[in-house]
Amino acid sequence: QKEVEQDPGPLSVPEGAIVSLNCTYSNSAFQYFMWYRQYSRKGPELLMYTYSSGNKEDGRFTAQVDKSSKYISLFIRDSQPSDSATYLCAILTGGGNKLTFGTGTQLKVEL
Amino acid sequence: KAGVTQTPRYLIKTRGQQVTLSCSPISGHRSVSWYQQTPGQGLQFLFEYFSETQRNKGNFPGRFSGRQFSNSRSEMNVSTLELGDSALYLCASSLGVVDSGNTIYFGEGSWLTVV
Numbered sequence: 001q002k003e004v005e006q007d008p009g010p011l012s013v014p015e016g017a018i019v020s021l022n023c024t025y026s027n028s029a030f031q032y033f034m035w036y037r038q039y040s041r042k043g044p045e046l047l048m049y050t051y052s053s054g055n056k057e058d059g060r061f062t063a064q065v066d067k068s069s070k071y072i073s074l075f076i077r078d079s080q081p082s083d084s085a086t087y088l089c090a091i092l093t094g095g096g097n098k099l100t101f102g103t104g105t106q107l108k109v110e111l
Numbered sequence: 112k113a114g115v116t117q118t119p120r121y122l123i124k125t126r127g128q129q130v131t132l133s134c135s136p137i138s139g140h141r142s143v144s145w146y147q148q149t150p151g152q153g154l155q156f157l158f159e160y161f162s163e164t165q166r167n168k169g170n171f172p173g174r175f176s177g178r179q180f181s182n183s184r185s186e187m188n189v190s191t192l193e194l195g196d197s198a199l200y201l202c203a204s205s206l207g208v209v210d211s212g213n214t215i216y217f218g219e220g221s222w223l224t225v226v
Contacts, residue, residue, distance in 0.1 A: 032209050036217070043115075043201055043219040044154075051211040088154065096166035097142050097205050097215055101154040 001026050004091050006102025015111055019076040023089035023102045026070065032092035033065055035074045037085045038104070044088055048074060079109045113138065115204050115218035123224045129190040132221045136183050136204030142166075143185040144215070145177060148199040157200075160185055161207070192225045199223075 006023045013019055021035075031052050036044035048063035050056045050072075056063045062075040072091075076083055086104040093100040116135040124130050136143050145157040156169040160179035177187040183204075189196055199220045206213045 032214075034214060041222075043117075043217045046214065046216055049214040090154075092209050094156070094167055096159045096161065097144055097203075097209050098156050098159060098167045098169070099144075099146075099154075099203075099215060100156070103153045 003027065003093055003100045004089065004102045006089055007105055008103045010106040010108060012108045012110060013079055015079060015081060015109055017079050017109070019079050019083070019107060019109075021074040021076075021087050021089075021105050021107070023072050023091075024070055025072070025091055027093070028067065028070060030091050030093060033063070033072050034090040034092075034099070035061075035063055036088045036090060038088060039085045047087075079107075081109050081111060084108045115202055115216055117200075117202050117218040117221050119221060120219065121222045121224075123226060124192050126192055126194060126225055128192050129188060130192060130223060131186055131188045132200055132202075132223075134185045134187075134202030134204075134218060136185070136202075137216060140204035140206050140216075141183050142205040142207060143179055143183065144203045144205075145185070145187050146201040146203065146217075147171070148201060148220070149197075154201070157187065189223075194225050197223060197225045 035048040038044045053067040060077045064073040088104045089102040090099040142161045144159040159167045179185045201220045202218045205215045
């Protein structure tokens with residue numbers, strides 16, 4: 001079983017829609033969860049960072065961690081064409097600062 | 112505040128050659144990690160350096176190596192290049208150990224093409 005799994009999509013939504021992106025993970029001991037956004041031919045940009053369980057909100061973005069289900073989510077409200085990118089979940093899985101990434105979900109927001 | 116800076120941004124090498132990539136972390140950050148990103152395998156952890164010591168290593172062959180200098184700048188080296196080493200190589204930095212107030216930031220990457 002992979003440590004982190006993510007639906008690769010692609011996901012296409014109309015402008016203004018609420019987007020839900022999800023990942024599952026294997027080890028209940030994991031505590032640090034990140035979401036990165038990556039535009040084509042660019043490096044990953046940190047969007048959200050959560051520790052342990054619960055919700056965290058930043059503008060149109062909400063990150064949610066459900067430790068009982070080993071499930072993390074990123075919600076994007078009022079999606080915009082500029083949100084079109086690949087979204088990567090990442091979890092701190094090893095000694096030090098080792099991140100394990102999901103495969104990424106490609107999102108397209110259409111006018 | 113400057114972000115993570117990687118050089119060169121693009122390079123083309125021939126099979127069998129070696130390559131060195133450079134990374135300058137965010138000022139004050141002491142942890143530097145390297146990742147390889149390919150369409151087939153996604154983002155994979157190569158290694159992490161903290162205060163000039165390798166703290167963790169991923170599942171890559173010994174052809175992949177790195178080091179960190181006293182000013183926290185880091186280099187990674189790939190020897191005897193293979194076609195499959197063509198990838199985006201990403202550097203990430205962190206203040207120290209990730210905790211509730213400290214996380215990891217990525218650079219724009221170095222695009223390596225092996226021909």
